[in-house]
Amino acid sequence: MRAFIIIYISFVVTQVCAQNKQLLYNVDDLPQTLLSNPGAAISFEKHIGIPLLSGFSVSAGSSGISTYDIFQEGGDINTRIRDAIFRLDNKDSFVVNQQLELASFGWKSKFTENYYSAGLYQETDVIAYFPKDIAVLAYEGNANFLDVPFQFSDIAVAAEVISVYHFGVNKEISKKLRVGGRAKLYMSIANINSTNNQGFFITRETPEGPNFLQHQVQDASVTANTSGLRSFIDEDAGPGKAVGRAILSNNVGVGFDVGATYTIDDHWTATASVIDVGAIFHTKDLKNYRVSGSYATNGIELEFPDVLNGEDLNDYWQNLQDEFEENLPYEDSLQNSYTTWRPTKFNASINRGFGANLNGDCDCTNSGVDRYATNVGAQLYAIKRPRGFQGAATLYVDRTWTRFLRTKMTYTYDAFSNRNIGLLLSTKINKFNVYLAADNILDYSNLAKAQSASIQFGFQLIFDPE
Amino acid sequence: MKYYLLYVRFVALITSFFICTSCVSDVDFDQAQDVVISPTVDASLIFFTLDTSDFETVDTQEVIITARDTTRLEFLDDDFIRENLKEVTLDFQVDNTFGQSLVNRASFLNGGGQEQFVVFFEITSSTDGSVQRTEFTQVLSEEDIQAISNSRILANEVILTTNGAPINGELSLQSKVLYSLEFSDL
Numbered sequence: 001m002r003a004f005i006i007i008y009i010s011f012v013v014t015q016v017c018a019q020n021k022q023l024l025y026n027v028d029d030l031p032q033t034l035l036s037n038p039g040a041a042i043s044f045e046k047h048i049g050i051p052l053l054s055g056f057s058v059s060a061g062s063s064g065i066s067t068y069d070i071f072q073e074g075g076d077i078n079t080r081i082r083d084a085i086f087r088l089d090n091k092d093s094f095v096v097n098q099q100l101e102l103a104s105f106g107w108k109s110k111f112t113e114n115y116y117s118a119g120l121y122q123e124t125d126v127i128a129y130f131p132k133d134i135a136v137l138a139y140e141g142n143a144n145f146l147d148v149p150f151q152f153s154d155i156a157v158a159a160e161v162i163s164v165y166h167f168g169v170n171k172e173i174s175k176k177l178r179v180g181g182r183a184k185l186y187m188s189i190a191n192i193n194s195t196n197n198q199g200f201f202i203t204r205e206t207p208e209g210p211n212f213l214q215h216q217v218q219d220a221s222v223t224a225n226t227s228g229l230r231s232f233i234d235e236d237a238g239p240g241k242a243v244g245r246a247i248l249s250n251n252v253g254v255g256f257d258v259g260a261t262y263t264i265d266d267h268w269t270a271t272a273s274v275i276d277v278g279a280i281f282h283t284k285d286l287k288n289y290r291v292s293g294s295y296a297t298n299g300i301e302l303e304f305p306d307v308l309n310g311e312d313l314n315d316y317w318q319n320l321q322d323e324f325e326e327n328l329p330y331e332d333s334l335q336n337s338y339t340t341w342r343p344t345k346f347n348a349s350i351n352r353g354f355g356a357n358l359n360g361d362c363d364c365t366n367s368g369v370d371r372y373a374t375n376v377g378a379q380l381y382a383i384k385r386p387r388g389f390q391g392a393a394t395l396y397v398d399r400t401w402t403r404f405l406r407t408k409m410t411y412t413y414d415a416f417s418n419r420n421i422g423l424l425l426s427t428k429i430n431k432f433n434v435y436l437a438a439d440n441i442l443d444y445s446n447l448a449k450a451q452s453a454s455i456q457f458g459f460q461l462i463f464d465p466e
Numbered sequence: 467m468k469y470y471l472l473y474v475r476f477v478a479l480i481t482s483f484f485i486c487t488s489c490v491s492d493v494d495f496d497q498a499q500d501v502v503i504s505p506t507v508d509a510s511l512i513f514f515t516l517d518t519s520d521f522e523t524v525d526t527q528e529v530i531i532t533a534r535d536t537t538r539l540e541f542l543d544d545d546f547i548r549e550n551l552k553e554v555t556l557d558f559q560v561d562n563t564f565g566q567s568l569v570n571r572a573s574f575l576n577g578g579g580q581e582q583f584v585v586f587f588e589i590t591s592s593t594d595g596s597v598q599r600t601e602f603t604q605v606l607s608e609e610d611i612q613a614i615s616n617s618r619i620l621a622n623e624v625i626l627t628t629n630g631a632p633i634n635g636e637l638s639l640q641s642k643v644l645y646s647l648e649f650s651d652l
Contacts (some may be wrong), residue, residue, distance in 0.1 A: 299510030
């Protein structure tokens with residue numbers, strides 16, 4: 001339990017737009033930019049990722065508070081926990097996202113000038129909103145909250161482990177417009193989803209009623225859907241099963257990405273993309289848990305049966321239990337199919353190029369589009385989550401120093417942090433590229449004070465035009 | 467080859483920078499041992515209404531008439547509650563129009579029917595048929611808490627002492643329990 005508290009608080013209290021890859025967006029010589037904008041203006045002709053190493057990213061965080069806020073040395077930890085419970089609200093969230101590219105490759109068609117890219121990556125995505133009302137009830141009890149409803153809708157958790165097969169096309173429509181699209185086939189390895197809960201628990205004072213208090217559960221509908229877990233829990237399946245599902249799962253989904261880059265003039269470009277418009281259909285290896293209904297009790301009403309005249313004794317306790325179970329049935333053996341929507345992401349940017357044109361005065365390999373050594377710009381990002389959109393705005397400076405080294409520095413502002421500085425280093429010897437990116441680097445000196453952290457790196461072969 | 471080694475060194479240097487400069491400090495995770503959760507729970511107990519019919523007796527000479535009923539309250543001896551119970555307060559409220567002398571006796575019994583703890587209080591009688599309210603609160607001592615924690619049955623008696631006058635009226639009792647719990651060493 002103690003370990004759970006430390007881990008939970010460490011994450012819950014460490015935010016986040018966990019899938020925001022602001023450092024890789026618009027970096028035109030990295031293939032990973034195609035995963036955040038399939039219509040990106042790219043500068044390479046072919047790429048092959050080192051299997052399992054071509055792209056790895058992990059990010060975690062939570063809104064509201066940091067690990068330091070709870071576990072700082074000195075003072076009373078219980079006061080800090082209580083303050084945190086009352087300061088956080090049900091829109092505060094804990095988010096973890098991890099992606100691992102298992103295979104990645106792409107090539108430019110000799111015939112159509114289109115760039116085709118494909119691959120397979122594994123992704124873990126977890127979001128748990130802070131269950132404010134439930135936390136207050138558990139921490140404080142109901143005595144100081146009479147006539148206050150505790151909403152079950154505060155419980156919202158979604159977690160998934162998936163693998164994604166993808167194939168994308170990046171096409172130049174004109175000298176000013178480049179568009180791209182990517183088809184995705186999702187393989188669900190495991191999924192937990194409990195996001196549409198309703199109802200409330202309340203203890204009412206009833207001065208006109210038969211007893212001091214009435215305890216009510218009203219219109220409860222609390223459901224947790226799972227897929228891919230039953231075989232592990234009930235049938236003790238091994239890790240081989242998960243690997244098998246990553247390759248071919250019974251619970252599949254489809255989706256797509258679209259994006260575009262528009263060249264406004266010699267120096268200005270604008271981009272936009274929508275990523276992961278899709279859904280996964282869970283039909284196999286299912287287990288659903290549900291509590292639903294309404295129930296109210298004032299306590300146990302004694303009826304004083306006239307036993308001497310043959311009346312039976314009442315088993316009030318058993319009656320209470322029966323009524324409760326009848327009115328609020330708990331079902332744990334359901335196997336209902338369900339659908340989950342992927343967290344769709346939206347990106348947009350405006351970019352201004354300066355300095356030397358990396359394509360030379362006359363670029364004949366990239367349709368004459370200028371590539372500047374120095375770029376500055378702004379990016380907007382939003383992700384659709386169960387309780388609405390989470391967004392972020394980024395300013396950046398992107399500099400290609402030599403053919404060997406490119407850097408991008410970002411400042412990102414979101415609802416959770418106003419001091420998020422990120423840095424990307426991308427280096428290349430011949431065709432071998434390594435990139436490393438991290439944000440919130442100001443907090444690396446003490447991660448306990450960070451509300452979010454992310455790191456991305458990859459190794460791959462990138463082939464530039466001759 | 468020379469450039470390749472230089473390159474590897476450069477990447478290693480940058481990676482090391484991130485790893486070496488990242489740390490977690492000024493925090494003490496051992497404080498998790500000090501975490502105490504102390505909710506207070508207000509829960510309904512029993513309630514009932516008695517009228518003249520509940521005190522009817524064939525023996526007109528009987529001086530004391532008792533109305534009695536019992537119920538299991540299995541949450542009382544729940545291990546989870548017993549181990550973390552710090553304070554218990556019992557609240558009763560009785561509205562009465564009987565003119566006789568009345569007392570309420572709530573006995574908490576263990577599974578074998580042995581009495582562990584008793585709450586006993588007098589109910590204000592009504593001289594003119596108007597509703598007389600009696601409020602009674604009992605804060606349990608540590609010893610009482612131990613006793614009530616061993617209980618799982620509540621037997622409630624309303625004891626009426628006749629006074630020669632006709633037994634007419636109505637009596638309604640309400641009750642609740644306030645638990646103060648404390649969970650530590652989580």
